[in-house]
Amino acid sequence: MKIALAQINPTVGALDNNSQNIEGIIQDYSPKCDLIVFPEMCLTGYPPQDLLMETAFIAKTAEALKNIAAKVQETPVILGTIRQVEDKLFNTAAVLQNGEVIVCRDKTHLPTYDVFDEARYFVSADSRMPIELRVHGKSVKLGIEICEDLWDKDYETKVSRELVHAGAEILINISASPFHLNRLDERLDIIKDKSIDLKCYFIYCNLVGGQDELVFDGQSCVVSPSGDLVSLSPAFREDIQIMDIENCESVNRPKFSEEKQIFHALSLGVQDYFVKTGHKKAVLGVSGGIDSALTAVIASDALGSENVLGISMPSIYSSDHSIKDAKALAENLGIDFQIIQIKKINEQMLEDLSPVLNGSQGGLAEENLQARIRGNILMAAANKQGALLLNTGNKTETALGYCTMYGDMAGALAVISDLNKSQVYAVSRWINEDAGEEVIPYSSITKPPSAELKPGQVDPFDYDVVSPLVDILITEPERAHELVDEGYTLELIEDMMKKVRLAEYKRRQAPPGIRISPKAFGMGRKYPIINQFEA
């Protein structure tokens, strides 16, 4: 039996374009295989969020499904979409054959945690039964499940097992499973366990592409009843694999470094954000520091260096090497580069603002003032060129609030906001190693990080200590007080916890950031601003 895994990259809401893409694949691949499998909700794109509450959206999706079905001939198609029955909405796998939707199988487990919100929209399947399909003269019993149905550890209903016990010979999981670091290993482990335990082939078809904060990595796969990986689609791009499950050999599970995973995830996230919102050009501030350097490299990879403009905005506190490093980076990448001094603007602002600055000359207000002048310059450049501003902040500073609202926090998309400072360094070093040359200037990697907003300023954190600590506080807050045993002082831990809590009001207005960790700021972490809890 030959199964085509259509790992596609749809756009949320683009029903016409998504349909066209799906129909093209059906037309091309139907003659070559016995079954075509598409990912979860690939007709609507995932997640469509509150579009799922619009009657027009539901109706037009149903119409689009019917039109696709009309073009399906003998080779059956499994396609992820939605279906409404009376006032109930299901996340469903539609099975299409001979011009019709012949049956649907609904999702049982609706993830409602982290970035997932499915209980807001959907109701659970009320039963789970295999379907019997006639494929090119032969009959086969398929157990169809959807994404979370695989991850059944914390649920009472074990969907995969129920399906096999009810006669399914092959399990098919259609997913829209977003990437985070080393997610592939977690997936392959659980699929392997299920295949061995239930003694059947496991077909897993995942979405690919960027959607706001999320990146879907694809990496669709097939695992044999003995637990061997026999097919693995590529990461971070559209791909269609035909798998003959009666005639296959095992393949090695690949081992990608974390730095490589991060780089390609972020590049796709940037690329799709631009393509899917109809933009081409990016602007970013390049300070000579490591964060903006890494962001510029990712942007160049995603958009082409000809579409990237880096602007250096030295203040009176900026060192010569800052401008030099920024310029070297731009030259290495071949991106456009401008230098705009902020000295005179800042002086004029300080003069005209004297009635509200109370005659004082230094302090946080004056530092932020400069950061916001830079934000304004960058937005003006972006507005004038129809470009999007890329934000260059990292997760550690975003966590601690070491950033200025409307200043360095400005931007349409935060490219590296889910990377802690240590990861920023690691990926930067990997880029140079991978390229075999200095893409990011070595001095950007080796010099101490600084916002250069006052004389001799360097970032007030030892990032080697603080980066991993802050990550733990965000991902596993329950471990906070155990961390004393791991060598952190109680004072530092409590100070960091407080900073994370108090910076919530800043993050509420932060640009969407591309998620690469299991717990990113943004849609998956919902904390109140008014919050007086001290753990």
Next chain:
Amino acid sequence: MKIALAQINPTVGALDNNSQNIEGIIQDYSPKCDLIVFPEMCLTGYPPQDLLMETAFIAKTAEALKNIAAKVQETPVILGTIRQVEDKLFNTAAVLQNGEVIVCRDKTHLPTYDVFDEARYFVSADSRMPIELRVHGKSVKLGIEICEDLWDKDYETKVSRELVHAGAEILINISASPFHLNRLDERLDIIKDKSIDLKCYFIYCNLVGGQDELVFDGQSCVVSPSGDLVSLSPAFREDIQIMDIENCESVNRPKFSEEKQIFHALSLGVQDYFVKTGHKKAVLGVSGGIDSALTAVIASDALGSENVLGISMPSIYSSDHSIKDAKALAENLGIDFQIIQIKKINEQMLEDLSPVLNGSQGGLAEENLQARIRGNILMAAANKQGALLLNTGNKTETALGYCTMYGDMAGALAVISDLNKSQVYAVSRWINEDAGEEVIPYSSITKPPSAELKPGQVDPFDYDVVSPLVDILITEPERAHELVDEGYTLELIEDMMKKVRLAEYKRRQAPPGIRISPKAFGMGRKYPIINQFEA
């Protein structure tokens, strides 16, 4: 039987302070009544969002509950909190008596729509039974339910009915029910229906106070078995009423104008945002226009005029009357007032930005530049004084994207962002009428609205047409194409729908705004930025 309705204003996460407040009330009121009822989750504050995923938060709440229970004597107390049983978390009503938590009743219906997210945190009650309580020698059967359990129209389980059928003599609902316009009438209608239908007293105890975007209005009440309203606590403030249900008279259902409801809701929302985040002073831009004028009045009411600073920032396009109106407003309110010219700063920016402005002198980039200079000035003033910047944008312009990120969209809190432009005018007129004098300058109300960012500019919308239209598109998008029958042109409808969709990226970075409608932007409306759906 005398029941005390303790309509309190807790702070999310402030377990110690909330406990103290609750214990003080228990001490004071226990001798005077037979039962004290507190609102839903008033020990934790509502909604605590992802604090509910922290083990320390759950443990400390449990400890706080035990400490409160230890101080309860014979007079029983019903208190809204959370409880964990193995890995399940419940939203619960704890019943305290004689030093102990004697029983808990869990919430059945977990709202997961609009601003509510309860399926993310809680599991539903698995059973519903009345409790039998001995109160000062007598025995009474109480049916305890929580908030959404009352609103059972779309749920199969009818909690109130089940409880009465199982023997409950009195229904008690503890709520954290946020305000929106005319919400009181909706509540009293359904409570009246339930009381008459089930032939019992209905005791309803609601939270009061502001929490980020939400304002809880209180207005706790008691309705008799004949459907008469016999007690109604005040709106928008803490209050404790003792109700003797064997000895009560009906009271009139009050009728507050929408303008009055809005004004008091927003004033409490502002006040609590400041008090609960530890701030005192506010800064805002006062342009002479109606939006900033209304915001200034609300801020003065909430914080005291001595804590409000209005800054007028005329550009070369600003008319004389703008400054005059802004000044008159400040004088009427008695707030601090400063004028800061942006002309020179703007000129300096245009000069230094010439490499990225391509030599052009006018256009959106240049308009936004001025708006962002103003944002920077306001933030500098706020930073210097330890004040919070109030945002003055309204819902119509926020919907359509007629606003500048990091410019007029800056601010810690958006005061009137859930008021359409027509409501802004209506509340402004009501303020002057209510005061019997010109608080908001009449010319701010009568002149055409303008951003004054280019010569002779006025807002490009007929707000009388567009304000209600945009409201419908947000609240009831399914009606979009019917609106042609109501006199709107298809072209206008589709243009407005497109503008709302394309402005999503701006709103994602907007300050939290106080919700006064059933569908506000913010936590209750989750739309993707990448969204190509055209209805």
